[in-house]
Amino acid sequence: MKHRGLRAAAALGTAAALSTACTLFAGDDRGEGGPTTVTLATHNSWVAPQEVLDAFAQRSGIRIEVRKEGDAGELTNKLVLTKANPIADVAYGVDSTFASRALAEGVFVPYTSPEADRGPQRYAIDPQHRLSAVDVGDVCVNIDLTWFAERNVPEPRTYADLADPTYRDLLVVQHPATSSPGLAFLLGTVAEFGEDGWQDYWTRLKDNGVEVVSGWEEAYTQEFSGSSGEGPRPIVVSYASSPAAELGQDGTPRTEALLDTCYRQVEYAGVLAGGPRQDAAGRVVDFLLSQEFQATVAPNMYVYPTRQGVELPAGWAEVAPLPEDPRSLPSEQVQANRERWIDQWRALLG
Numbered sequence: 177m178k179h180r181g182l183r184a185a186a187a188l189g190t191a192a193a194l195s196t197a198c199t200l201f202a203g204d205d206r207g208e209g210g211p212t213t214v215t216l217a218t219h220n221s222w223v224a225p226q227e228v229l230d231a232f233a234q235r236s237g238i239r240i241e242v243r244k245e246g247d248a249g250e251l252t253n254k255l256v257l258t259k260a261n262p263i264a265d266v267a268y269g270v271d272s273t274f275a276s277r278a279l280a281e282g283v284f285v286p287y288t289s290p291e292a293d294r295g296p297q298r299y300a301i302d303p304q305h306r307l308s309a310v311d312v313g314d315v316c317v318n319i320d321l322t323w324f325a326e327r328n329v330p331e332p333r334t335y336a337d338l339a340d341p342t343y344r345d346l347l348v349v350q351h352p353a354t355s356s357p358g359l360a361f362l363l364g365t366v367a368e369f370g371e372d373g374w375q376d377y378w379t380r381l382k383d384n385g386v387e388v389v390s391g392w393e394e395a396y397t398q399e400f401s402g403s404s405g406e407g408p409r410p411i412v413v414s415y416a417s418s419p420a421a422e423l424g425q426d427g428t429p430r431t432e433a434l435l436d437t438c439y440r441q442v443e444y445a446g447v448l449a450g451g452p453r454q455d456a457a458g459r460v461v462d463f464l465l466s467q468e469f470q471a472t473v474a475p476n477m478y479v480y481p482t483r484q485g486v487e488l489p490a491g492w493a494e495v496a497p498l499p500e501d502p503r504s505l506p507s508e509q510v511q512a513n514r515e516r517w518i519d520q521w522r523a524l525l526g
Contacts, residue, residue: 217264276511291465320402323410364439
């Protein structure tokens, strides 16, 4: 969703020129020592308009060096493993499925942004304010509407439908140990079926031919028929906002998110412990929560802004509404059980 909507596709399509580490700054050096460089570690789906980054640099004297570190799960793992010698000053993209691990490992320091009370506090996860919510990208099952219409097959609607023989060999999901949406989908099944029922549900999915791949990009752009039209499977785990990127030339939706299968996923930013530029890193967090940056997240990363009053792109209310009642689990329950649930899932799926 942190990601993170159709963020990886946006990254591939509109920002292919961005390298793994790039410096974003325009304007003259500020002060005797020149501009301050702040390194931002983020996920591979980061996309931001150059002019917005340049304006921040000119205004603040802070240039942002971006390091893309894989999926949200990979990003979190790297932040934990390097916490004694941080790879960056600030991180964005640790999501609610992995945030409890980063907090338990002491990856972030407390920082309360003056922008947080404009809406992000609704998604606060830590009383010490070590993480600030930047965007919401609920994970949901998506379907290829054209595939079902052409074959006169009824569309699935619920978790239970996916295990019905009608949908044998049609679903592709991501591995929960290597993919943020994969983990979110697993957590959604735990929330739906409970501790006593989720493993039986996954056994039925396995018997019904579910395919598991390593990450979102492989699932959505290679296996799903609704994106390229060439994938073999018309049901995929993606995001509530993904259909906004799949409109036909006449503006009609080609895909749909099943709102009864959504799990709430929030992406956070925070100042890394041990970083030498924590004051400047805090200003970068402020920027990520600002009206200026928040207005870019929906059209560029296909996720919902956390700041109140930010206008969404035209049509989102119809084709990509934010789910009103997504599944969720308390962060302390996720932290206490995440690795056990993943291990149990591995034992079931192989």
